Amino acid sequence: MPTLLFTHIRPRRIRWALVLMLVMALSVGASTAHPQPAAAQPVPTDGIVCTNSGSPNAAFTLTTQTGYVGTPDDNVVFSWGFALSGSPFQYPSPVLCVSEGDAVTIVLNNTLSEDVSLVFPGQQNVLANGAPSEPQFSGSTVTSLAPVAAPGGSMSYSFVASEPGTYIYESGTNPMKQVNMGLFGVLIVRPSRGAGYAYNTDNSKFTADKEFMVLLSEIDPMLNRAVERGRPFNFNNYRPRYFMLNGRGFPDSIAPNNASWLPSQPYGSLVRVNPNDASNPDPALIRYVNVTGQDMPFHPHGYNGRVIGRDGRPLVDGSADISFEKYSVNIGPGQTWDVTAEWHDAEQYAENTNAVPVVIPNAQNIAYGEFYSGSPYLGIPGAIPVGAPNQNQCGEYYIISHNHSLFQITSWGIPMTGPITYLRVDPPLPNNCP
Numbered sequence: 001m002p003t004l005l006f007t008h009i010r011p012r013r014i015r016w017a018l019v020l021m022l023v024m025a026l027s028v029g030a031s032t033a034h035p036q037p038a039a040a041q042p043v044p045t046d047g048i049v050c051t052n053s054g055s056p057n058a059a060f061t062l063t064t065q066t067g068y069v070g071t072p073d074d075n076v077v078f079s080w081g082f083a084l085s086g087s088p089f090q091y092p093s094p095v096l097c098v099s100e101g102d103a104v105t106i107v108l109n110n111t112l113s114e115d116v117s118l119v120f121p122g123q124q125n126v127l128a129n130g131a132p133s134e135p136q137f138s139g140s141t142v143t144s145l146a147p148v149a150a151p152g153g154s155m156s157y158s159f160v161a162s163e164p165g166t167y168i169y170e171s172g173t174n175p176m177k178q179v180n181m182g183l184f185g186v187l188i189v190r191p192s193r194g195a196g197y198a199y200n201t202d203n204s205k206f207t208a209d210k211e212f213m214v215l216l217s218e219i220d221p222m223l224n225r226a227v228e229r230g231r232p233f234n235f236n237n238y239r240p241r242y243f244m245l246n247g248r249g250f251p252d253s254i255a256p257n258n259a260s261w262l263p264s265q266p267y268g269s270l271v272r273v274n275p276n277d278a279s280n281p282d283p284a285l286i287r288y289v290n291v292t293g294q295d296m297p298f299h300p301h302g303y304n305g306r307v308i309g310r311d312g313r314p315l316v317d318g319s320a321d322i323s324f325e326k327y328s329v330n331i332g333p334g335q336t337w338d339v340t341a342e343w344h345d346a347e348q349y350a351e352n353t354n355a356v357p358v359v360i361p362n363a364q365n366i367a368y369g370e371f372y373s374g375s376p377y378l379g380i381p382g383a384i385p386v387g388a389p390n391q392n393q394c395g396e397y398y399i400i401s402h403n404h405s406l407f408q409i410t411s412w413g414i415p416m417t418g419p420i421t422y423l424r425v426d427p428p429l430p431n432n433c434p
């Protein structure tokens with residue numbers, strides 16, 4: 001996989017390698033077609049799509065739903081999810097956003113034929129129908145990590161969101177089955193300090209509209225098929241074949257939020273920034289979340305991030321800033337990592353004054369990737385051969401980010417799909433980029 005090469009070459013050469021890689025990646029082809037309901041409401045084309053609720057009393061109703069997830073190999077996989085009241089199945093479940101100190105209530109309506117529950121790792125003093133939410137037993141056997149909603153029933157969970165950060169909510173009942181079937185989502189608790197901070201700490205400052213999510217999940221389609229058909233499944237045979245970013249595999253992962261051809265997979269994962277400079281002084285924020293059962297060494301090319309929080313706790317020690325710079329971020333099972341990211345035009349490629357010190361081959365000897373601008377300069381498009389497909393809008397850069405468990409960069413054998421997305425670097429502000 002060319003990515004290994006990328007790690008060790010200089011940034012100015014990445015874009016030429018990227019041209020080749022994009023050709024490989026984009027030859028995979030179009031994605032699964034589905035019937036298309038209209039998007040419920042306008043959402044930003046990229047970045048986190050929050051489901052907000054009232055504050056200081058934040059109330060949500062989540063109903064289990066079943067549906068189908070499209071994968072890059074043109075498969076569709078039966079899955080489960082939590083959906084907002086009146087909304088159809090989605091994968092992953094909605095991103096719930098509340099404010100620090102909110103009294104949060106989440107009513108779970110269970111439409112499935114088995115018990116379901118909700119757990120909120122990182123939240124304290126969670127109540128279920130007003131009583132402490134505790135593991136359930138049959139004799140000495142744990143049957144659920146929390147009180148359940150029986151089939152056709154409901155359960156109301158409540159807690160005070162006392163600590164800002166990034167959290168998971170998920171089923172606490174038979175999680176090996178139910179979480180991998182899709183009963184998981186992300187909960188964001190915003191700090192009292194206000195917009196543009198991930199925590200109440202100075203080191204968590206970010207550009208408020210540059211907030212992104214990378215939610216890593218996995219699917220063993222044999223499990224999902226067995227569940228769809230009401231058949232037993234032997235978890236000794238569990239073997240994920242799909243690895244998803246925000247519920248999608250590449251290239252769907254870089255499509256906009258609410259892409260029409262992905263009606264049940266609403267969340268894109270393209271990270272989009274402008275070069276850091278005087279007009280754009282703060283970084284972007286990326287919230288990494290891993291709901292799989294294995295480490296996910298996520299690997300953004302082109303920049304080091306700064307880890308400013310983990311598992312819903314800020315990286316400060318008293319008044320000391322203990323955040324740290326990191327290239328690959330190794331997100332463990334059930335962990336969340338909050339990372340700020342900024343891209344510096346260290347070699348003045350937005351100025352067109354720093355000549356690329358290589359002889360560019362003749363056009364017939366170049367493979368033009370679909371996102372290549374025709375020029376190595378940021379914001380300065382060049383010529384593209386007639387007939388060459390091109391998605392580049394304003395001379396922006398596309399830099400790959402992906403899970404570095406390279407055996408996962410596949411969709412049941414289709415290489416260069418799966419948990420891959422891009423960092424899109426737009427020209428310096430102000431610009432005319434759409």
Ligand SMILES: [Cu+2]
Pocket residue numbers: 003004006007299301402404
């Ligand atoms: Cu790589």
